[in-house]
Amino acid sequence: MTSPTDTTLAPPDAAAESSSPEDAQSPSGPAQPFGLGSSPLRTDALPKALGIYPFAADLWAEGLLWGAVLRSPHPHARIVAIDTAAALAIPGVHAVVTAADLPAGPQSADGSAEEARGPVGDRPVLAAGVVRHHGEPVAAVAADHPDTARLAAASIVVEYEVLDALTDPEQAFHAPPLHPDGNLFRHLPLRSGDPEVVGEVIVEGLYQVGRQDPAPIGAEAGLAVPRPDGGVELHLSSTDPHGDRERTAACLGLEPDRVRLVVTGVPGATADREDLSFQVTLALLALRTGRPVKMTLTREESFQSHATRHPALLRYRHHADAQGKLLKVEAQILLDGGAYADVSAEALAAATAFSVGPYVCPNVFVDAWAVRTNNPPAGRMRGEGALQTCFAYESQLDQLAARIGVEPLEIRRRNVLATGDAMPTGQAVTCPAPVAALLDAVATSPLPALPMDEPDTDWLLPGGPGGAGDPSAVRRGIGYAVGMVHMLGAEGEDEVSTATVRVSGDHATVICAAVDSGQGFATLARQIVQSVLGVAEVYVAPVDSDQSIAGPSARGRHTWVSGGAVERAALMVRHQLLQPIAANFGMSVELLSIADGKITSYDGVLGMPVTEALEGKELWATAQCRPHPTEPLDEAGQGDAFVSIAFCAMRAVVDVDIELGAVRVVDVTVAQDVGRALNPGQIEDRIEAGVAQGVGLALLEDLRTSGGLLVNPSLTGYRLPTALDTPDVRIAALLEERDVVATFGAKAVSAVPAVVAPAAIAAAVRAATGLPVGRLPIQPEDAVVA
Structure with missing residues (x-):
């Protein structure tokens, strides 16, 4: 397989750790603002402005097939039958999959229909038994041309029994359940103080907030490549590579280590890309055909598939x-x-x-x-x-x-x-x-x-x-x-991130599975290492699920949790660097400082460039950051x-x-x-x-x-x-x-x-x-x- 992500700039001995697409340009150096508190130019700015920044939609592989999804035209209906014969008869079609093709098989949902449910939550990968919203995935196709794949998807015949759609949330409390889990996700009462208090002035209001869509600049796209061990490698604009890997593996009946997720450039993400169906269906098609499968959603499909803001x-x-x-x-x-x-x-x-x-x-x-x-x-x-x-x-x-x-x-x-x-x-x-x-x-x-x-x-x-x-x-x-x-x-969610910092010669490499979804974490990681170690050239490795877990890109957590892990790892490397120098001068490490690319002692006697101290050395450390727990x-x-x-x-x-x-x-x-x-x-x-x-x-x-x-x-x-x-x-x-x-x-x-x-x-x-x-x-x- 070849892709733009395989040709990133890196020092000769660090090609394997070269930056992800957003970080693959010239690293920040002495001519750029340096360290925390400065405002260096983001290294993805120029390629994005020039239109050469690589996203998942740009990926290619030898023997590539194209995927397409059939989606429900109804917001609520029972699936009576699915006939895929017409789609399979089209020349160039290599596979058609439905919920019945998931390795775990469809599970009983309500006693009267079967439904393939994901390993967590209540969202099925492909609908079986019931569709519950307009655009819900029902079947998927792999073919040798994108037009053929879409034609084949449209040729799948689904017999629906259309059901009344529940669209008013105020009626959800009394309407028949739409799902075996019921219509109420959560009721949360808050009681604080004296309920009998009455104010001298009382104002009342009724307020409504509509449905806002994240509308990312790039629609969802990805590439799945089958592996010789029966696993699959996914190249996606994921914002939670480890979470997506775990859920995908569970849906496919695979061990997690047989699913690898490589993060490509994320074309905008002001919300998590939470549609698990996309990556599971893509992987299933690749495993079924034994060939790489690429899928790029249309803008209409993108609106239908990803989550929106809660009205x-x-x-x-x-x-x-x-x-x-x-x-x-x-x-x-x-x-x-x-x-x-x-x-x-x-x-x-x-x-x-x-x-x-x-x-x-x-x-x-x-x-x-x-x-x-x-x-x-x-x-x-x-x-x-x-x-x-x-x-x-x-x-x-x-x-x-x-x-x-x-x-x-x-x-x-x-x-x-x-x-x-x-x-x-x-x-x-x-x-x-x-x-x-x-x-x-x-x-x-x-x-x-x-x-x-x-x-x-x-x-x-x-x-x-x-x-x-x-x-x-x-x-x-x-x-x-x-x-x-x-x-x-x-509410008790465990937050943790892990990072590795490695210094070799005049450059450093950061390995952390924190996805830069536009918030600038890669730039921040560079600044952290520059401030702690005084090394100007800092590379951020591409993110994949083989790295230690860093968690999703949400709620500003990577600045705190992943940034904390990077800082701790860099401080450990700093101690490794300074300890022998301090011992030679008969002083403690705390009496040495690093600033402006130089190591200096408290009394000014020592003044050594960091590059000189690092010559011939390779230092590394891995650290975790976990904030205090909540309840x-x-x-x-x-x-x-x-x-x-x-x-x-x-x-x-x-x-x-x-x-x-x-x-x-x-x-x-x-x-x-x-x-x-x-x-x-x-x-x-x-x-x-x-x-x-x-x-x-x-x-x-x-x-x-x-x-x-x-x-x-x-x-x-x-x-x-x-x-x-x-x-x-x-x-x-x-x-x-x-x-x-x-x-x-x-x-x-x-x-x-x-x-x-x-x-x-x-x-x-x-x-x-x-x-x-x-x-x-x-x-x-x-x-x-x-």
Whole structure:
């Protein structure tokens, strides 16, 4: 097999450890910014800009076959029969597989039908017995040409008994069960304080959040190659190589060591790629045919297959005293998990725990549910659970501010959370929580100028040039929002990562199975080793499942857990390097330091280049990082469920045409709690990306369904924000209050801007129009003032 990933740049003696595609260009050297706190250029920037960056869709192998999947046209139906004869009769078709071809065989699901279920969770690899959402995989084909494969898939005859589709999550409680596991994924009550408390001021609201799709720039693709030992090698844009290997092996009835997963470039991943069916089906076709099989999904298939953000319905009642101090919050939260469980229980925990937001409230009573429907499955996406509640509680605070006659900023200041305060779950906030300082930073940042009444600025108005709107109908609004997200896994999830650092001559190699899905971990790993060892040239090895486990790329965990493992391994190598030098000078290792590529002693007597000290040596060490454990929330929603929390405040400025309902986001100013800015340039990039995603949910993005059928599964129907939709993003402050339990004291930065931006934009539209704005995305009719 040959592929672009086999021809990466590397030193002559380190070809096997050369960088993954995003890191395969010239390594950072003395001419580049060096170490932690600097902002070196990402080495994947140029190849991506030039279009030469290798992804899974670019892979090739000798004897390649092409895979295609037949998907259900119904959101809910019973499979009566599957006839594959017509597909097998097509010249060039080498295999057709259904659930019955899985090595484990179909398992009894409900006594009346058979269903091939995966080894974990409730999602089948290929439907057998029942299909539960539009686009669910039913069968797959391998052929010698992609068009032949798709023709063969379309030729498979499936007899369905169409069933009523359950699409309203509120009806899930009383509807017949869609699955043997029932329709309720989780019910999580939160009880804290006195339920009899009643405030002098009470505000209520009903809020809705639509279905946002991660819409990765590259659709899912992969290559499976059968191995001589009866196993299979998968080349995929996985974000969790070890988890995907374990689940794939179990579905195929193989030992894990007979499945190898090699991570190719990830073409965007603001959510985990959770569709296990893709990799298992791909591997099954390769094993069945004995030949490499490649599969690249169409954009429509991509929309049908991966998980989306949970749509939500939220009812809130806030009680406060006459000054706006919160006394009690009551809420009902309903998440639509779609057809399969995925991470709905995790999302619900975050929604419940953060239901009040970064505010102090002594009495909190919440009932939260995640339910099954025949809608598309929902899963992990930046700030899952936290985003939905942020929109609701921030809307409530705006309503409360208006009721008692104070500014939106002031109502937030009166209730702000600080380090040492308790969350409604009973967990004390022990990490830095500079929420008040974040609010002050955005409040004091200069406002953008008003657009001048000149012909060359008419494109700045909502609707752009040539629009039908009257400039006199444009109103400017300013809105504020604050939000929070947890980092790492929650509720007892074991977080661990392993890394190896090897130094040979003038370069170092990092081996860690942490996938860089766009968050820049590979660049961070280089900076860590540069800072600890003073070695300029650092290579990051390609990721595969033969390496030690590092866990999934989610919740900002790799900065903390994998970065911690890299740092510990590098420190062990540093000790190996310095110990003999210290012994020669009769001093302890602690009296030596490494900076600017030199080893120096405390008294200045010793000054030796690191490259000289390393000459003729090869040093290496492997280390693990495992943060302190957490615990599940109990039956009252109480428990220390989170390792740490990150906070963000935003001010959004919008212009609204109150006659047409057109909205333009002019400016978003951000103040974020980052713990320590390890790479300021990269942090700002991640904040801008989060804001752009938040703008999409606030105004544009809504994966719509009708009777369970996807209405707009394309990039023409599903509207994503472009450069013209994305506002100026200004960083008012990156507050650096180090979290003492976190690696380097740093906090994750990607999720919390995406959580806060929709709430801030909604607040600004509310300020411009005087309308309540109770749903996302905001529709034109929501912004029209009669």
